[in-house]
Amino acid sequence: MTRMALSAAVLEDRFVRLEPFSEALREEVRAALDCDPEAWEIMVGAAWGPHFDGWWASAMAAMASVSRIPWAVREKASGRVVGTTSLYEIKPDYRRCEIGSTFYRPEARGGPVNPACxxxxxxxAFDAGAVRVEIITDAINPGSQAAIRKLGARDEGVLRKHKITWTGRIRDTAQFAILDEDWPEVRARLEARLVSYI
Structure with missing residues (x-):
């Protein structure tokens, strides 16, 4: 049986360079995430200010257990780390994973950074043998849901009382997925969007 084999590799294009977490990146990532407390309010976990060290330790532990690969997002135009994103809930036997734990600084939103990532x-993920990539978001976040739909991911409904956020709120989760047979169309759509930024 074929298994998915994801690696913690550097990924890059003309817009961004995704660098797997390492201790050498810790302070750059801290600086990138220490902003916009309001945006963190609806996230499952917080990583700004006093929350960073615990969040970082959790991310590194998950990376060591190969259940998550977190990346620092370096914007090529500025050379700065402007956020973070991950592949997590990695299930090699089932050939699926999630994209998430994504945060960008305000100035990096709305341009090529997110579609490039x-x-x-x-x-x-699909090159490594995935047959399913999930993207989930808070059911009270219509902006995030619209961005996921824009990728071409399919709505799969709402998971009620699915997670508890760092503030203690019990959240419903809107679930989306892209399957391997969807990937060619999604890829073409993303590449067309990225061409508009060249």
Whole structure:
């Protein structure tokens, strides 16, 4: 039986360079995430200010157990780390994973950074043998849901009382997925979007 074999590789294109977490990146990632506390309010976990060290330790432990690969997102134009994203809930036997734990600084939102990251992460997952990549978000976050739909991911409904956020709120989760047979169309859509930024 074929298994998915994801690796913690550097992924890059003309817009971004995704660098797997290492201790050498710790302070750059801290600086990138220490902003916009309001945006963190609806996240499952917080990584700004006093929350960073615990969040970082959790990410590194998950990376060591190969259940998550977290990347620092370096914007090529500025050379700065502007956020983070991950492949997590990695299930090699079932050939599936999730894209998530994504946060970008306000100035990196709305341009090529997010579609470039999604193109690289999805390509990495499907090239490694994934048959399913999930993307989930808070059911009270319509902006995030719209962005996921724009990728071409399919709505799969709402998981009620699915997670508890760091503030203690019990959240419903909107679930989406891209399957291997969806990937060629999704890839073409992402590449067309990225061409518009060249």
């Amino acid at each position: 999604k193109r690289l992460l999805l390509g990495h």
